[in-house]
Amino acid sequence: MPSYNAARDEILCFAFSHSAGNGAEAYENRLFRIGPDGVTEEKSLPLPPDERILLGAFGEDAAFFVTSNGGPVRERWRLYRYAYGRDEELLPSVPLAPFYPDGVKTDPRFLALDGEGRIYAGLSKAVLVFDEKLDLVSRLVPLSSEMEYLALLSCPADGTVWVSNTWSISGDGGRCLSLLDPEDPSGKIPYGSEFTSDGEIPLFPLSEGDGFDLYCWNDAGLAGLKRDPNGGFDRTPLADFDGCGFRFRKKTGEAGQYRVLAEDGGRFLCSLARMREGLAVCDLWILQRAE
Numbered sequence: 679m680p681s682y683n684a685a686r687d688e689i690l691c692f693a694f695s696h697s698a699g700n701g702a703e704a705y706e707n708r709l710f711r712i713g714p715d716g717v718t719e720e721k722s723l724p725l726p727p728d729e730r731i732l733l734g735a736f737g738e739d740a741a742f743f744v745t746s747n748g749g750p751v752r753e754r755w756r757l758y759r760y761a762y763g764r765d766e767e768l769l770p771s772v773p774l775a776p777f778y779p780d781g782v783k784t785d786p787r788f789l790a791l792d793g794e795g796r797i798y799a800g801l802s803k804a805v806l807v808f809d810e811k812l813d814l815v816s817r818l819v820p821l822s823s824e825m826e827y828l829a830l831l832s833c834p835a836d837g838t839v840w841v842s843n844t845w846s847i848s849g850d851g852g853r854c855l856s857l858l859d860p861e862d863p864s865g866k867i868p869y870g871s872e873f874t875s876d877g878e879i880p881l882f883p884l885s886e887g888d889g890f891d892l893y894c895w896n897d898a899g900l901a902g903l904k905r906d907p908n909g910g911f912d913r914t915p916l917a918d919f920d921g922c923g924f925r926f927r928k929k930t931g932e933a934g935q936y937r938v939l940a941e942d943g944g945r946f947l948c949s950l951a952r953m954r955e956g957l958a959v960c961d962l963w964i965l966q967r968a969e
Contacts, residue, residue, distance in 0.1 A: 681736040688713045689962070692723075692734040692743055705730040709741070709760070712962075723760065724769065733789040735797065740810070742797050744774070744786045751775050755786055757799060757812060772812045779804050779819055788830060793837020796860060800831035805841060805867065807860040818858060821866040825854050828867075832881055834892075841867060855892075890914070 681690045689712040694705045704727040711719040725731075729745040732755070740761045746754055758771040774786060778801065788800035796815060799806045803826060807815040820826055825843035833839050839858045856870030881893040890902035891911070899918045903911040 681734075683736075686713075688718065690736050690741070691962075692731045692741075694730045696730070703728070707731050707745075724767070725758075729756070733786055733799075735789040735791045737791050737795065742789065742791065744789060744799065745771075746785060751783055757797065757808065759810070759812060770812055772808070774799060774806060777806050777814055777817060779817065787828075788832075790831045790833040790839050792833060792839045792860075798831055798833075798839050798858065798860075800828055800841065802827055804828075805831065805858060807858075816860045816862075816865060818860070818862075818865055818867050821868050825856070825867070825869055830881070840870075 682688075683690060689710075691710050691712070692707065693710060694707045697704050697706075705725075706727075707723040707725050707730065709719070709721045709723060710717060723731075725745065726747070728749075729747045732744045732746050734741060734743040740759055743758050743760065745756050745758065747756075748754065752775045753773050755774045756771045757774055758769045760769055761767060775783075782801055782803050784802040786799045786801060788798075790798045790800075792798065795810045797808045797810075797812075799808070803819065805818040805828070807818065809815050820828070820843070827844040828841055829844040830842040831839065832842075841856050841858055843854045843856075854870050856867050858867060881895065889904065891905050892903050893916070894901050894903055894913075900916045902914045902916050904914070906912050
Protein backbone atom coordinates (compact mmCIF):
# COMPACT_ATOMS: atom_id res chain seq x y z
CA MET A 679 0.00 0.00 0.00
CA PRO A 680 2.61 2.56 -1.08
CA SER A 681 2.15 6.32 -1.44
CA TYR A 682 4.52 8.64 -3.30
CA ASN A 683 5.44 12.07 -1.88
CA ALA A 684 6.65 14.14 -4.84
CA ALA A 685 7.85 17.05 -2.69
CA ARG A 686 10.24 14.80 -0.75
CA ASP A 687 10.79 12.24 -3.53
CA GLU A 688 10.03 9.37 -1.19
CA ILE A 689 7.69 6.42 -0.94
CA LEU A 690 5.75 5.73 2.26
CA CYS A 691 4.26 2.33 2.90
CA PHE A 692 2.97 0.05 5.64
CA ALA A 693 4.00 -3.58 5.87
CA PHE A 694 3.68 -6.44 8.32
CA SER A 695 5.60 -9.62 9.07
CA HIS A 696 4.00 -12.80 10.36
CA SER A 697 5.25 -15.48 12.72
CA ALA A 698 3.68 -18.58 14.23
CA GLY A 699 5.05 -20.33 17.25
CA ASN A 700 3.61 -22.51 20.00
CA GLY A 701 0.30 -22.52 18.16
CA ALA A 702 -0.06 -18.71 18.28
CA GLU A 703 0.14 -16.31 15.36
CA ALA A 704 1.74 -12.90 15.76
CA TYR A 705 2.26 -9.88 13.51
CA GLU A 706 4.69 -6.99 13.58
CA ASN A 707 3.57 -3.88 11.70
CA ARG A 708 5.95 -1.24 10.34
CA LEU A 709 6.03 2.08 8.53
CA PHE A 710 8.70 2.47 5.84
CA ARG A 711 10.08 5.56 4.10
CA ILE A 712 11.96 4.76 0.89
CA GLY A 713 14.07 7.34 -0.95
CA PRO A 714 16.11 7.16 -4.17
CA ASP A 715 18.94 5.40 -2.32
CA GLY A 716 16.81 2.91 -0.41
CA VAL A 717 15.06 2.73 2.96
CA THR A 718 15.50 5.94 4.99
CA GLU A 719 13.27 5.01 7.93
CA GLU A 720 11.76 1.83 9.32
CA LYS A 721 9.51 2.29 12.34
CA SER A 722 7.68 -0.40 14.30
CA LEU A 723 4.06 0.48 15.12
CA PRO A 724 2.75 -0.27 18.63
CA LEU A 725 -0.17 -2.47 17.66
CA PRO A 726 -1.48 -5.60 19.41
CA PRO A 727 0.36 -8.70 18.12
CA ASP A 728 -2.84 -10.23 16.71
CA GLU A 729 -3.54 -7.25 14.39
CA ARG A 730 -2.17 -6.81 10.87
CA ILE A 731 -2.51 -3.79 8.60
CA LEU A 732 -4.77 -4.29 5.60
CA LEU A 733 -5.08 -0.79 4.08
CA GLY A 734 -3.33 2.54 4.46
CA ALA A 735 -3.78 6.16 3.37
CA PHE A 736 -1.21 8.89 3.92
CA GLY A 737 -1.85 12.57 4.75
CA GLU A 738 0.61 15.38 5.39
CA ASP A 739 0.50 15.21 9.21
CA ALA A 740 -0.87 11.74 9.86
CA ALA A 741 -1.57 8.40 8.24
CA PHE A 742 -4.65 6.23 8.58
CA PHE A 743 -4.81 2.48 8.31
CA VAL A 744 -7.20 -0.43 8.77
CA THR A 745 -6.20 -3.57 10.66
CA SER A 746 -7.70 -7.04 10.97
CA ASN A 747 -7.36 -9.35 13.98
CA GLY A 748 -9.40 -12.39 12.90
CA GLY A 749 -11.72 -12.02 15.88
CA PRO A 750 -15.51 -11.61 16.08
CA VAL A 751 -16.96 -9.59 13.19
CA ARG A 752 -17.90 -6.53 15.26
CA GLU A 753 -14.29 -6.08 16.40
CA ARG A 754 -12.41 -7.62 13.49
CA TRP A 755 -11.57 -4.47 11.48
CA ARG A 756 -10.32 -1.28 13.11
CA LEU A 757 -9.48 2.15 11.69
CA TYR A 758 -6.44 3.89 13.24
CA ARG A 759 -4.91 7.34 13.09
CA TYR A 760 -1.11 7.54 13.29
CA ALA A 761 0.74 10.86 13.75
CA TYR A 762 4.19 10.90 12.18
CA GLY A 763 7.27 11.25 14.34
CA ARG A 764 5.76 10.31 17.70
CA ASP A 765 7.36 7.14 18.97
CA GLU A 766 5.23 4.66 20.88
CA GLU A 767 2.16 6.90 20.66
CA LEU A 768 -1.07 5.20 21.71
CA LEU A 769 -2.99 5.03 18.44
CA PRO A 770 -6.69 6.04 18.58
CA SER A 771 -8.90 3.57 16.75
CA VAL A 772 -12.53 2.73 16.04
CA PRO A 773 -14.13 -0.59 15.01
CA LEU A 774 -15.68 -0.40 11.54
CA ALA A 775 -18.21 -3.25 11.58
CA PRO A 776 -20.77 -1.51 13.86
CA PHE A 777 -21.20 1.07 11.07
CA TYR A 778 -21.73 -1.51 8.31
CA PRO A 779 -25.11 -1.64 6.52
CA ASP A 780 -27.29 -4.57 7.52
CA GLY A 781 -26.13 -7.85 6.00
CA VAL A 782 -22.65 -6.64 5.03
CA LYS A 783 -19.80 -8.65 6.56
CA THR A 784 -16.95 -8.20 4.07
CA ASP A 785 -13.58 -6.78 4.97
CA PRO A 786 -12.73 -3.17 4.06
CA ARG A 787 -11.26 -3.04 0.55
CA PHE A 788 -10.24 0.58 -0.09
CA LEU A 789 -9.11 3.60 1.89
CA ALA A 790 -8.81 7.22 0.72
CA LEU A 791 -8.47 10.77 2.10
CA ASP A 792 -10.18 13.83 0.61
CA GLY A 793 -9.05 17.45 0.55
CA GLU A 794 -10.90 18.19 3.82
CA GLY A 795 -9.10 15.50 5.82
CA ARG A 796 -11.99 13.04 5.85
CA ILE A 797 -11.29 9.30 5.65
CA TYR A 798 -13.27 7.04 3.30
CA ALA A 799 -13.37 3.29 3.98
CA GLY A 800 -14.83 1.38 1.04
CA LEU A 801 -16.68 -1.92 1.55
CA SER A 802 -18.25 -4.13 -1.10
CA LYS A 803 -21.63 -2.38 -0.74
CA ALA A 804 -20.98 0.89 1.10
CA VAL A 805 -18.50 3.68 1.85
CA LEU A 806 -17.99 4.79 5.47
CA VAL A 807 -16.81 8.40 5.95
CA PHE A 808 -14.98 9.53 9.12
CA ASP A 809 -13.46 12.82 10.22
CA GLU A 810 -9.87 13.19 11.46
CA LYS A 811 -10.96 12.28 15.00
CA LEU A 812 -12.44 9.02 13.62
CA ASP A 813 -16.03 10.08 14.27
CA LEU A 814 -18.47 8.81 11.65
CA VAL A 815 -19.56 11.58 9.25
CA SER A 816 -21.82 9.59 6.95
CA ARG A 817 -22.48 6.19 5.41
CA LEU A 818 -22.96 6.11 1.64
CA VAL A 819 -24.65 3.25 -0.23
CA PRO A 820 -25.26 2.78 -3.97
CA LEU A 821 -28.37 4.37 -5.40
CA SER A 822 -29.25 1.50 -7.72
CA SER A 823 -28.58 -2.19 -8.30
CA GLU A 824 -26.52 -1.39 -11.41
CA MET A 825 -23.67 -0.42 -9.10
CA GLU A 826 -24.42 -2.58 -6.07
CA TYR A 827 -20.87 -3.87 -5.69
CA LEU A 828 -18.06 -1.32 -5.42
CA ALA A 829 -14.69 -2.02 -6.99
CA LEU A 830 -12.51 1.01 -6.39
CA LEU A 831 -12.16 4.11 -4.25
CA SER A 832 -9.70 6.76 -5.38
CA CYS A 833 -8.78 10.40 -4.79
CA PRO A 834 -7.34 12.64 -7.54
CA ALA A 835 -5.17 15.71 -7.04
CA ASP A 836 -8.12 18.05 -6.49
CA GLY A 837 -9.06 16.29 -3.23
CA THR A 838 -12.38 14.82 -4.38
CA VAL A 839 -13.16 11.12 -3.92
CA TRP A 840 -14.62 8.88 -6.60
CA VAL A 841 -15.90 5.32 -6.57
CA SER A 842 -16.19 2.72 -9.33
CA ASN A 843 -18.54 -0.25 -9.43
CA THR A 844 -17.64 -3.77 -10.55
CA TRP A 845 -19.81 -3.82 -13.66
CA SER A 846 -21.94 -1.59 -15.82
CA ILE A 847 -25.41 -1.64 -17.32
CA SER A 848 -23.78 -1.34 -20.77
CA GLY A 849 -22.80 -5.01 -20.75
CA ASP A 850 -19.57 -4.17 -22.61
CA GLY A 851 -17.16 -4.54 -19.73
CA GLY A 852 -17.75 -0.94 -18.71
CA ARG A 853 -17.91 0.61 -15.29
CA CYS A 854 -19.59 3.55 -13.64
CA LEU A 855 -17.56 6.37 -12.05
CA SER A 856 -19.33 8.34 -9.32
CA LEU A 857 -18.28 11.40 -7.30
CA LEU A 858 -18.91 10.97 -3.56
CA ASP A 859 -20.59 13.70 -1.51
CA PRO A 860 -20.32 12.91 2.23
CA GLU A 861 -22.73 15.75 3.04
CA ASP A 862 -25.54 14.48 0.79
CA PRO A 863 -28.49 13.99 3.19
CA SER A 864 -29.77 11.06 1.12
CA GLY A 865 -26.66 9.02 1.92
CA LYS A 866 -26.72 7.64 -1.64
CA ILE A 867 -23.94 7.17 -4.19
CA PRO A 868 -25.34 8.37 -7.54
CA TYR A 869 -24.94 6.42 -10.76
CA GLY A 870 -22.17 8.37 -12.47
CA SER A 871 -20.59 8.55 -15.90
CA GLU A 872 -20.15 5.46 -18.04
CA PHE A 873 -16.65 4.07 -18.52
CA THR A 874 -16.14 1.30 -21.10
CA SER A 875 -12.64 0.01 -20.70
CA ASP A 876 -12.04 -3.37 -22.35
CA GLY A 877 -11.34 -4.99 -19.01
CA GLU A 878 -9.32 -2.09 -17.67
CA ILE A 879 -9.80 -0.75 -14.17
CA PRO A 880 -10.00 3.06 -13.86
CA LEU A 881 -7.78 5.07 -11.57
CA PHE A 882 -7.48 8.82 -11.08
CA PRO A 883 -4.56 11.24 -11.46
CA LEU A 884 -2.56 11.74 -8.28
CA SER A 885 -0.78 14.84 -9.62
CA GLU A 886 -1.97 17.99 -11.32
CA GLY A 887 -1.01 19.00 -14.84
CA ASP A 888 -0.52 15.52 -16.27
CA GLY A 889 -3.13 16.12 -18.98
CA PHE A 890 -5.34 13.12 -18.19
CA ASP A 891 -8.73 12.81 -16.54
CA LEU A 892 -7.90 9.36 -15.21
CA TYR A 893 -5.62 6.40 -15.64
CA CYS A 894 -6.62 2.82 -16.33
CA TRP A 895 -4.82 -0.48 -16.43
CA ASN A 896 -5.30 -4.11 -17.34
CA ASP A 897 -2.96 -7.09 -17.64
CA ALA A 898 -1.21 -5.56 -20.65
CA GLY A 899 -0.30 -2.12 -19.38
CA LEU A 900 -1.15 1.33 -18.10
CA ALA A 901 -2.93 4.06 -20.10
CA GLY A 902 -4.03 7.66 -19.66
CA LEU A 903 -7.58 8.69 -20.60
CA LYS A 904 -8.83 12.11 -21.67
CA ARG A 905 -12.54 12.85 -22.13
CA ASP A 906 -13.60 13.64 -25.69
CA PRO A 907 -16.49 15.95 -26.75
CA ASN A 908 -18.77 12.95 -27.34
CA GLY A 909 -18.54 11.73 -23.76
CA GLY A 910 -16.01 8.99 -24.47
CA PHE A 911 -12.28 8.81 -23.79
CA ASP A 912 -9.14 9.16 -25.90
CA ARG A 913 -6.61 6.54 -24.77
CA THR A 914 -2.83 7.09 -24.59
CA PRO A 915 -0.58 4.09 -23.74
CA LEU A 916 1.82 4.96 -20.91
CA ALA A 917 3.61 1.78 -19.85
CA ASP A 918 3.82 -1.74 -21.26
CA PHE A 919 3.92 -4.15 -18.33
CA ASP A 920 5.15 -7.00 -20.52
CA GLY A 921 8.04 -4.91 -21.82
CA CYS A 922 8.96 -4.04 -18.22
CA GLY A 923 8.89 -7.68 -17.16
CA PHE A 924 5.91 -6.87 -14.93
CA ARG A 925 2.59 -8.72 -15.16
CA PHE A 926 -0.57 -8.33 -13.13
CA ARG A 927 -2.65 -11.26 -12.03
CA LYS A 928 -6.29 -11.23 -13.03
CA LYS A 929 -7.17 -12.94 -9.76
CA THR A 930 -5.46 -11.86 -6.56
CA GLY A 931 -7.16 -14.07 -4.00
CA GLU A 932 -4.02 -16.16 -3.61
CA ALA A 933 -1.65 -13.25 -3.31
CA GLY A 934 -3.43 -10.23 -1.87
CA GLN A 935 -4.19 -6.88 -3.45
CA TYR A 936 -2.16 -4.75 -5.82
CA ARG A 937 -1.99 -1.02 -6.50
CA VAL A 938 -0.91 1.26 -9.32
CA LEU A 939 0.04 4.83 -8.39
CA ALA A 940 1.22 7.53 -10.79
CA GLU A 941 3.56 10.45 -10.31
CA ASP A 942 5.09 13.28 -12.31
CA GLY A 943 8.00 12.79 -14.65
CA GLY A 944 6.56 9.86 -16.58
CA ARG A 945 7.25 7.27 -13.88
CA PHE A 946 4.67 4.98 -12.32
CA LEU A 947 4.92 3.30 -8.94
CA CYS A 948 3.26 -0.11 -8.76
CA SER A 949 2.96 -2.64 -5.99
CA LEU A 950 2.05 -6.28 -6.42
CA ALA A 951 1.55 -8.87 -3.69
CA ARG A 952 2.13 -12.48 -4.75
CA MET A 953 3.19 -15.87 -3.47
CA ARG A 954 6.86 -16.79 -3.67
CA GLU A 955 8.19 -20.03 -2.23
CA GLY A 956 5.14 -20.30 -0.01
CA LEU A 957 5.42 -16.74 1.34
CA ALA A 958 3.32 -13.67 0.48
CA VAL A 959 5.78 -11.10 -0.85
CA CYS A 960 5.09 -7.52 -1.98
CA ASP A 961 7.24 -6.10 -4.77
CA LEU A 962 7.56 -2.39 -5.62
CA TRP A 963 8.16 -1.49 -9.25
CA ILE A 964 8.92 1.87 -10.87
CA LEU A 965 7.92 1.88 -14.54
CA GLN A 966 9.10 4.51 -17.00
CA ARG A 967 6.47 6.02 -19.29
CA ALA A 968 6.67 4.64 -22.83
CA GLU A 969 8.00 7.11 -25.43
